Amino acid sequence: MGDSTSPSSFTILATGQIECAQIPNCTNAYLKFQFVAGEDWQLLDGLEEGITQAARVPEGRDGVLVWNFPIDITYKTTNAFGWPQLVVAVYGLDMFGRDVIKGYGCMHLPMSAGRYDLNLRLFRPRSASVLQSFTSWMTGMPAEFADPKFPSYGEGREVTRVQSGGQVKVQINLITKDMDMFGYVDGSGRDPAMATQM
Template sequence: MADPLPSCFTVMATGQIEGADLNGNDNAYCKFHFVAGEDWQLLDGLEEGITQSSRVSQGPDQMLVWNFPLDVTYKSTNAYGWPQLVVSVYGLDYLGRDVIKGYGCMHIPTCAGRHTLKLRLFKPRSASGLQSFLAWLSGMPAEFSDPRFPSYGEGREVTRVVSGGHVIVQINVMTKDMELFGYTDGSSRGSANTAQGPALQGLF
């Protein structure tokens, strides 16, 4: 008796948030969130977490090292809303207050395999010089009310930000049954058995 066709495809992502370079900041930790569309369901793993606090290493690269594990598995029938990883990095200011240092966002790679990615960080700017001065004085710089905001398209075009630093993420991606739903993840490109389906990059 033939096995029934699967009702969904599966995407598994494992890896780690390796560390960050924050342009002179020597103490920080990272919060992370996985954000996916309405058609995606979490099967296993944690969609959010927080790393330990780390100080800059004594080596020549001057990196903050976290090596914090990531492990999520999703299922879906639609590639729209492909999962994204959003990071929020916090550190200490000159008075020892805990403040935002930057946000970063990326889609989980659509191609199966091992990937090492650099997330460039940015943070919102105050609307005026007075607000910027008051934020500096109070130790409460401008930040997003929703830490998942960098993954949303709506409202991003009117947000003023300043860039600085980056986070290194190493991630391993595996997919299952995507070809049965008309998608190819690119890992078998050029093979005679590769299913001809729509490009994932056009569906975000």
């Protein structure tokens, strides 16, 4: 007799916060974020995208932009392919008060249950030519990606010219449910197959 209570999918729950950022020559910025997951991943709860409040570095401080913006998302799937990624884009004001890109970043959510303090490195695209660099400098509009999800794609990134642009600190608490039923070990040390072999 088969087990009729077998789960039809496994679930991951990620909570935490986008804490702060350190970005060279940036004293006022906000952050747009979105989660990008594969086709087999279904959103159960939470927001897949959002925008933080603007943060300003206080005078005489160490250059940290503090957001402490909460994140909370739950997915279910039967397949680990397309594991969710957090994609961020930080925008700040230039000397004319215009919103300009300060940096993009992307990282996969952790694959094991636990609490994580992560540093997400930022980068920004560089102009493809000297003429574009000059035009960008004259207009005050630096190069940016047309598709905000571009940092999460593998295809095409190897030919993109970028420069480093600081980092964002993210704190994530990850919980997994029923991964072992689909043959995945979540790294928590609770793998029942291993326990029965000992």
